[in-house]
Amino acid sequence: MREPRVVTVMPNWNGKADTLECLYSLTQQNYRNLEIVVVDNGSQDGSVEAISEQFPKVTLICNQENLGTAVAENMGMTYALEQEADYIGILNNDTIFDPNMFRELVRVAEADVRVAVAGPKVYHYDQPNMIWAAGAVINFTEVVGRMRGYNQKDRGQYDLPDDVDYIPSCALVAKASAVREVGLLDPVYFAYFDDPDWCWRMHQHGYLIRYVPTAIMWHKVSRTAGSYSPQACYALGVNAVMFMKKYANSCQWAKWFAFAVLSLPFLFVVRAFQGEAKSAWAKALGIRDGFRGVRVTAETFQRRW
Numbered sequence: 226m227r228e229p230r231v232v233t234v235m236p237n238w239n240g241k242a243d244t245l246e247c248l249y250s251l252t253q254q255n256y257r258n259l260e261i262v263v264v265d266n267g268s269q270d271g272s273v274e275a276i277s278e279q280f281p282k283v284t285l286i287c288n289q290e291n292l293g294t295a296v297a298e299n300m301g302m303t304y305a306l307e308q309e310a311d312y313i314g315i316l317n318n319d320t321i322f323d324p325n326m327f328r329e330l331v332r333v334a335e336a337d338v339r340v341a342v343a344g345p346k347v348y349h350y351d352q353p354n355m356i357w358a359a360g361a362v363i364n365f366t367e368v369v370g371r372m373r374g375y376n377q378k379d380r381g382q383y384d385l386p387d388d389v390d391y392i393p394s395c396a397l398v399a400k401a402s403a404v405r406e407v408g409l410l411d412p413v414y415f416a417y418f419d420d421p422d423w424c425w426r427m428h429q430h431g432y433l434i435r436y437v438p439t440a441i442m443w444h445k446v447s448r449t450a451g452s453y454s455p456q457a458c459y460a461l462g463v464n465a466v467m468f469m470k471k472y473a474n475s476c477q478w479a480k481w482f483a484f485a486v487l488s489l490p491f492l493f494v495v496r497a498f499q500g501e502a503k504s505a506w507a508k509a510l511g512i513r514d515g516f517r518g519v520r521v522t523a524e525t526f527q528r529r530w
Contacts, residue, residue, distance in 0.1 A: 228258040229331055231398065233314030234301030236294050238266040241275050243319045243445065248280050250321040256328045262286065262304060263318075264297040291523040293415035298394070302409055310401050315420075317395040319445035321350070329440035330398045333386065341403035341432035342424055344392030345440035346383060347372075354379050357444050360389030360436030363421055365469070365477040366484050370421045373436075387436045391424030395444045403432055415521035417457070418464035425472060455507035455530035460521045462511020470515075485512075503530045 233251070237244045244263065251261055261283045265273050267290040276283055286300055298315055305313045312331060322345075330343040347358040356379050358372035370391060374383050397420075407426050410419045424434050469481065489509070496505035507530055 228256065229311035229335065230258045230260070230309070231256065231312040231314055231327060231331065232260045232262060232301075232305035232308055232310040233316055233327075233398075234262045234264060234298055234305065235316045235318050236264050236266060236297035236301070237268060237272055237276075237318050238291055239268045239270045239272065240318045241268070241270045241272040244272060245275060245279060247316065247318050247320055248276065248283060251316075252280070253324050254322065254327050255324045256331070259327060260284065260305075260308070260310075262301045264288070264301045266291040266293070266297050291526075293412070293521075293523070294394075295410040295412045295414050295416070295419040298419075299409040299412060302404060306401060306405065312398045313401055313404055314396070314398045315394045317444065319350075320395055321443050322396070323441035326396070326440045326442055327398065329437055333435060333437045333440075334398060334400060337433070337435070339431070339433045340400070340435045341407070341427045341430075342392050342397050342399045342434045343437050343440070344389075344397040344435075345442045346379075346436070346438045347393065347395060348379070348441070348443045349376075350443045350445040353443060356383065357446060358393050358395075359383035359438065360387060360434075361391050361393055361421070363390045363425065365473055366480045369465070370418075383436075384438050386438060388433050389436050390428075390434065391421040392434055392436070394420035394423075396442050403427060403430070406430060407432075413467060413520060414464050415460065415523070415525070416464075417460050417521075418468050422468055422471070453501055453504050455503045456526045456528060458504040458508040459511040459514075459528070460525055462508040462513075463515040463519060463521050464511075466512055466515025506530075 264286045266288050302313050334340045334343045349355045349357050356374035356377045359374040361370045361372050410423050493505045
């Protein structure tokens with residue numbers, strides 16, 4: 226039988242070393258009907274030249290400037306739809322993969338027409354048996370996406386498939402038919418929250434989001450902005466409010482405001498003692514600017530704090 230055609234999309238912004246390692250890992254996949262697309266967001270580190278030289282079969286889409294993760298991924302997905310892909314993969318460039326990952330994701334998605342998105346078990350790159358995510362859930366009270374199993378040693382506790390709120394876009398596959406129905410990522414999210422937003426819309430259209438434990442990968446985690454950098458925290462603050470504006474009901478808003486009043490000052494003090502006061506302050510400013518309707522841009526990640 227013909228393998229479904231998978232076109233996988235990877236954004237890159239000045240991440241040459243990570244991207245080349247990721248591309249090499251993709252070439253080792255035991256899945257033949259796989260096309261790789263890299264969307265470069267105006268890199269200045271020689272990424273485009275290196276990719277062209279070392280991986281000539283990779284399709285390159287080059288932007289003149291950093292348009293953000295969501296826009297870059299949308300450009301790649303538009304290309305995939307035009308090429309009549311059966312599945313669209315979305316990947317971060319700071320990842321490597323088990324050779325059977327795509328085969329397992331497609332196998333599970335093909336077995337159930339209700340599944341729109343499938344995602345793997347994700348380990349930390351530098352701690353290969355430590356879980357980063359086994360799918361994720363959305364917590365409206367704290368306005369965060371919580372990774373299931375985060376920083377837990379893998380003892381088999383997430384070895385069964387499960388339906389989850391969303392799959393982090395460090396690696397997932399989506400049925401092209403569902404993408405045509407639901408639409409692309411919301412470009413309002415320059416970075417962060419684009420994946421929970423997209424999966425939430427999939428749920429609203431009656432689809433399932435499935436975690437697949439037999440599909441495995443490793444993630445270097447937040448190589449672009451840093452996992453708790455002020456830039457990342459500011460963007461998370463802005464986009465969390467935007468997500469709430471789109472989807473939260475009055476009860477969820479009330480719980481969030483109660484959480485903010487009671488907990489955020491305490492968390493700020495804790496972060497200050499941990500030497501992360503700038504990041505905590507940036508998160509607060511991001512929440513404020515989210516209510517003001519400010520959008521995250523490329524300049525956000527160049528801002529000095």
